[in-house]
Amino acid sequence: QNKPVIATVVKISGIPWFDRMETGVKQFQKDNPDVVATQYGPATADAAQQLQIVTDLIAKGVNGLAVVPMDPSVLEGTLKRAMDRGIIVVTHEADNQKNTHADVEAFDNADYGKALNERLAQCMGGKGKWTTFVGSLGSRTHMQWVGAGEANAKTHPEMVLVDANNESFDDANGTYEKAKEILRKHPDIKGFQTSAGNDVLGVGRAIDEAGLAGKVCLVGTGLPNPSADLLDAGAITAIGFWDPQKAGMAMNAVAKKLIAKEKVEDGANLGVPGYEKVKVTKGPGEGVLIIGNGMVIADKKNYKEFLF
Amino acid sequence: MRTTGGQLVMLVVINVALLVFGAAISGGAFLSPFNLQSMAGQLPEIGFLAIGVMLAMCAGNGGIDLSGIALANLSGVVSAVVIGSFLSSVDQQAAYSLAFIAGALVVGVLGGVFNGLLISRLNITPILCTLGTQMLFTGLAVVVSEGRAVAVGSPDLLSEIGNGLFLGVPISFVIFIAVAGLVAALLKFTPFGLWLMLMGTNPKAAMYAGFPRTKVLIATYATSGLLSGLAGVIIAARNVNVKWDYGTSYLLIAILIAVMAGVRPEGGYGRVVCVVLAAIALQLMSSMLNFGGLSNFVRDFAWGALLLTFLAVGRYNVVGLLTPNKSKKLV
Amino acid sequence: MRGIHKRFGGVHALRGVGFTIEPGEAYHLLGENGCGKSTVIKVMSGALVPDEGEIVLEGKSFHSLTAIQSLSAGIETVYQDLSLLPNLTVAENVALNEQLVASGGRLARLFDRTRLRETAAAALATVGLPSDRGFLGTIVSDLPLAQRQLVAIARAIATKAKMVIMDEPTTSLTRREVDNLIAVVERLRSEGVAVLFVTHKLDECYRIGGHAIVFRDGQCVEQGPLANYTKHRLAELMTGRRIDAERYRTGAPMDGELFAAQGLSLPPNVRDVSFVVRKGEILGITGLADSGRNELAMAIAGVMPATGGSLRIDGKVEKVRHPSEAIKLGIGYVPEDRLAEGLFLDKSILENEIALVVRDLANRLGIVDKAKGRALADKLSQEMRLNTRNLDLPVGALSGGNQQRVLIGRWLSILPKLMVLHGPTVGVDVGSKDTIYRVIQQLAEAGMGLVIVSDDLPELLQNCDRILVMNGGRVVAEYDARETDEDQLYKAMLSSKTSAATSAAISGVANSETVQ
């Protein structure tokens, strides 16, 4: 009866990414019968809806909240109220979250953006026009990634960034139309760096249909399963990701530790692959920033190793 | 004509039923003061927007306000950026709070007046006009904030509005009820209210009777804009930050609340108290599902089903008593 | 029809109505507003299901009819509200229904566009409307009211009907168009078609002849050949009381000018119109539908602001650009179409009565004093002799006559100096007319100036001091109402008709050679 309750709240229910995360939460529950771990998420991608769920969960009286904020800034007030009530708050994909006890990141965002861009530059041979896509101008991590990418591209003087930061709204069809338009406007474009999970699908389809697979490079965040066809066709050069399943387990592991009043030290092992030796620094607020080593960049050759 | 008395009773019954049901499935925890406070605190932002939608609908002629949440975000963002540039939310807490609130309300009213002018002077169809201004307002908020969240912080007064309690009731809820009461009084007791409702039922007759159509329309959308500004203040106070893309799902929910409250899309009928009760009902239902740990997709389903059942029950009552022909006019 | 009963909630609208219609005969359904005439028609045309009774059609008995059944049986109806589809073309309005009925109401059918045009053209020609392609393709909402009424009549005769029902078909027709309509009726009768008329204009009944069916309170109180009854007798039967149709005007205008129009213009409809109204004077203005009388009335009221000229009221020269300005100057305007332009049907009598004065009822805080408003509305409805005391009743639940009283009462609330009444008794029964005329006279006695814009000549003759006749946008004649008669007025309306009449509104009617 008195088992601590940890609620994981994701950005939106039902999409592959967070379905994968839910397998992690379930796994964690199985491995830790002494807690109750469940996942919640709103029906639409709207920070306000996520906020309501968090608010209701606080009122219900959970012990730990593991949140993947739709928008970290929007949740600040509410998470503060949760912490004031003695609830342990752990976040993910929110390294700027002030009101949290611990933010768990699979990797350093700047490193990730840099790695994606470096892979792109390698494909482009270090020269040519390239552009970027973000899910929305409001998405902080996406802006961080493309920002780090831009910085990295400066090391390749012949790479020219054009019409940067196109918004995709994580909608494959819209991204496809935008990519088409860019291909028309810049017939000589050589590279795309994308951020939201669906962007590679939209841009990849545009490249594929234009018969440019292999001629135009595309590197971006994506999941192996949906991208498989386009990777095989050569329309997607490489995808970068981290495993949401592991991230979910890591968040819950941290929450469990914090509820038990344990500390997470630098170099600690969370017992989750990719988080065996985490880097712990002070976060932007009172809490800590826990950075794992979960970055994966996969291409045609090795994507089959990751089946989700 | 649909008397709204029946609607009111039905809404009260639904609210009570939801409370009882919620208490039953949660073993009473649903009725804990903390949860009641929590739900009351969540209500105002969408409640304000729904009242705004109601006002626009009452004006008739396809009146609707799709720009509510966009304007709420714009008021928060603009006010935060402008006020933040010469006041600090940490050092000059009271001044910052007051200036922020004033700024947000001013932006809200201006946005509303803009809508009103386009609709009354240029005669643009409200649905097109507010769709356009919705994008325009959102776009301006993006431009002003460069797409980022703007920090408001928690200066005393604002954070009191966002988190404080007055006699155990969240202050934001108290404000909401007070403002809703004011709007209700505005509609019931002032010439504006009478003009609005009469104009909504027959715009041509209103013209012949010399009603100041332009003024009434502008006042209507300005009030709606003011409510958006208030929503913006509440959002800022509760979330510490404001952002241009907050609450995109509110657009349809606000309309859902309005129609559930029996506001007639053709114009001329709407009661604030019904809107408040409908908003409460939706809030209860959605919190209850979160309590029960049910998927939020079930919530969408339940809202749709609730609305349709609502309509069916209303219709069924009528069928028993009156002919189908008459039901359009009487309940 | 036998023993038809119909109840609407508490209202027992028809209490056992029965009558028989023979082919080739004309019938006149007479009765006060709200006595059940329209309801009976709706039952016959399949728009309403009766609670009791049976309908026998050529020997077959029905409990109720559907619209399609009724139409297939050859019952065509011209509804009081015309029942036109405003967004469709004239041709479709006139002739589409024929094909719908032919298909038995089934919609999954192609329609024959040639036949549509031919049927429509023939029917339009009969009622004296143009039948060229341009007119056939005109959208009905672009037509003036009079032509719409003719289109509705054309629809009823487009098919080989056995019975044509007309619910107040002449309310917005000018006299000439009425003549034409009467000719059409003659022809229908000669072809063996029965015609059932509903009207409040007894003169027309006599011109058509045939049988009278008199209703009172949802019951049929009298039937028989029209010739057997005098007008007085009919009025008595309808109302159950005696009504004098003598001249109502007994007073005389006072000295001193109250209002003057100075060269009012609103081209092309109104050209340089000037006239004076004295205190306590009742001025009538008449003319054909396109004579500019309607526009003149609207220009005075600010609904269609005049582009030239000015008004002088109480000696001050003013311009009126919006109805609210007219109201401020003390000019009231009772519009012609009370349902579309006047009343807020869904709203209570109270709200309708105080609509013009809410600002004056508001205190300094902007709060409307409802008690004062209620007292005012109560006083107004007593003055207008409204037959209900329940001010919270929606106006839509009142009969036509009472609705009109509410509307006139509303204008009294601003204590106008000048009141313009546009068709004050259109579609109002004799009893209500009587009341409205008496009120008009009282207002004049009290010093108000009144302008009655109407094409009901007896109404003008009975009520006015002077009558102006308009034609082609100008005032062409002025008569002392005591010394003129209908013929003289009517001649004036037509005789000076010059080429200045530019409006195409009724040009099509000109070629009607059907008048006897």
Added chain:
Amino acid sequence: MSATHLHESAAAPPAKPNPLLQLVRRRPETITLALLVAICVAVSIINPAFLQPSSLVDIGRASVVMGLFALGVFIILAAGGIDVSFTAIAAFTMYSMTLLVKNYWPDAPIALVLVAATAGGALLGVVNGLLVHYLRVPSLIVTIGTQYLFRGILLAFIGTVWIVSLPPTLGAFGRLPLVQFDSGGRTITLPFYFLVLPAAALVTWWMLNRTLMGRAIFAVGGNANVAERLGYSLRTIHIFMFAYAGALAGLAGIIHTAANRQANPFDLVGTEINVIAAVVLGGARITGGTGTVLGTLLGVLLVVVVNSVLVMVGIPSTWQRVVVGGFILLAAAFFVFCQKKN
């Protein structure tokens, strides 16, 4: 009463208004066309790269799904209603149809799949029609309810998992080219499914202008009570028009899936107001009873073009919303301005 007077009122020739204004009044879609042309000219001047055949192909392809939706919305609007549930219907049918085909009959012929999706959409449309008819409330209210209902059922009970590898026939249909040519080293493809839009438009036009049902729909949009009195069966009309709109939505959904090469149950919902705006920009009045199929298509093109030239003319993404919003307002104002001139 003598007949002599009657001949005096010789028919004066009606004052002929400006023929251009007359055209605009009778056919408001000319305004849409003018706007469309103006935009294309302006964009070509700013960036001549717009003048490529591939632009046309891309615009054509992008209009298909929105165009199908718009035709459905237009029919409901013509009958005086508003439908906001069509995106939910589309998502519902496309997802459940793909799921069914994938799980039970992966090799189902594509024609059958299209027909089944259309029928499925029609079925959900019938639900709308019945509710609108029997509840006797404005269709906006009912369809807000059914939007939540359909989407809720889909996501809560049918599934949320994206189907990324489509049944082969469906995938092949999405890739089947109608026209294909090379230009500047890349292949430009107008897919076969593009034909569905003109075909649907033609059928809709025919239905509206040549059948009694079509006229009945406009009749109801003109005045429902009158139409009922004249013998038009409101029940049939309500059910038919919502079924028709639902069918178009179902078809649009499955084409969306085929074109997108995945079935994402979260897609489409949320775009309904834009579609309604496109139809209104095409000259149909929001209050019902007016509009044309051609105007609807032009309205869709206008919206698609405006959305697909933003990058072309170099508007930074921060400003794109402001530009689109401003454009809608300007276009609407222009509309009112042109119509007021009469």
